[in-house]
Amino acid sequence: MRKDFRINNEIVKAGESKVVHFSLPALHSETMVTMPVHVVHGKKDGPVLLVSAAIHGDEINGVEIIRRLLSLDAMKRMKGTLLAVPIVNIYGFNSHSRYLPDRRDLNRSFPGAGSGSLAGRLAHIFLTEVVALADMCIDIHTASIHRDNLPQIRADLNNEKLNTMSNKFGSPIILHSAPPSGSLRAAANQVNVPVMVYESGEALRFDELSIRVGVRGVLNVMNELEMHSKSIHRKQKPPVILRSSTWVRATTSGILRAVVTLGDLVKKGDVIGYISNPASKSDTIVEATTNGIIIGRTNIPLIYEGEALFHIGKSQQTKLIEEHLDTLNNDTLLNPPELVEEPVIV
Numbered sequence: 001m002r003k004d005f006r007i008n009n010e011i012v013k014a015g016e017s018k019v020v021h022f023s024l025p026a027l028h029s030e031t032m033v034t035m036p037v038h039v040v041h042g043k044k045d046g047p048v049l050l051v052s053a054a055i056h057g058d059e060i061n062g063v064e065i066i067r068r069l070l071s072l073d074a075m076k077r078m079k080g081t082l083l084a085v086p087i088v089n090i091y092g093f094n095s096h097s098r099y100l101p102d103r104r105d106l107n108r109s110f111p112g113a114g115s116g117s118l119a120g121r122l123a124h125i126f127l128t129e130v131v132a133l134a135d136m137c138i139d140i141h142t143a144s145i146h147r148d149n150l151p152q153i154r155a156d157l158n159n160e161k162l163n164t165m166s167n168k169f170g171s172p173i174i175l176h177s178a179p180p181s182g183s184l185r186a187a188a189n190q191v192n193v194p195v196m197v198y199e200s201g202e203a204l205r206f207d208e209l210s211i212r213v214g215v216r217g218v219l220n221v222m223n224e225l226e227m228h229s230k231s232i233h234r235k236q237k238p239p240v241i242l243r244s245s246t247w248v249r250a251t252t253s254g255i256l257r258a259v260v261t262l263g264d265l266v267k268k269g270d271v272i273g274y275i276s277n278p279a280s281k282s283d284t285i286v287e288a289t290t291n292g293i294i295i296g297r298t299n300i301p302l303i304y305e306g307e308a309l310f311h312i313g314k315s316q317q318t319k320l321i322e323e324h325l326d327t328l329n330n331d332t333l334l335n336p337p338e339l340v341e342e343p344v345i346v
């Protein structure tokens, strides 16, 4: 029989599932706060995979991805252990905010410290008591408020394990990037837990496509880690790998009329938007600053000079990008039988 799993002074026996509550600093209303961690401890040996979401409290696609994952029958038969944390930043989630009440960004507060700021304390508890128990982690994000991201993995592809798992996830795009300082990715790396980030959709919104690519992606990674009782063989196109990206910023304040959207291919010098004043006859043209694909954009047309408008991933793999976008638009591969759920419509 497989050994018990120990977490937060609790024991989860092989073949059992349990929700473990970590105590966090209370609210000033004398309300207690806990962070629920769902533990599925399979009967058979295997790796420990952590899936986390809402480190930015308003990024909620991952909360739904985890709900769907935990509801799958396959979880009852899995090998290894799944740790699922639907909401890491409980404070921000409850106030519909990216940040913590101390106005800090949790994903710039790692590794944190037990005697640090509120954000630092939460980062410290999460890193030392949850992340450290895992062999690898998939951390789920969306674009920030009023912005949208094409489904993409962000990872340091120089890490061999992350390179393999990122390729298996099945998102159309992988953006290679070194972990930002203070992020979970950077801190977990220091304790030898590789973390890949799945980024897709918009803050405070559900996006069915992002959710489906995410659920399928986590299952694909579990498959590669041999956590499924029966391995799944899915034919997948190789992802488009972006080695770098750049933001096109507004050269003037005004109102933006975007003429490209997520997934569009652009060439350096293409017109991708116009900025004008509310009633002016003249436009300032926004041009693509490089060849590539639009992987992120602002959804709010009211902009200040310097604001990030379009995120362009640099790539020459035009044909492969087009094939992926066709798949995302109409492929039944996105709807394998084990994932059938009533789609959310917004």
Ligand SMILES: [Zn+2]
Binding pocket: 055, 056, 059, 141, 142, 143
């Ligand atoms: Zn985020």
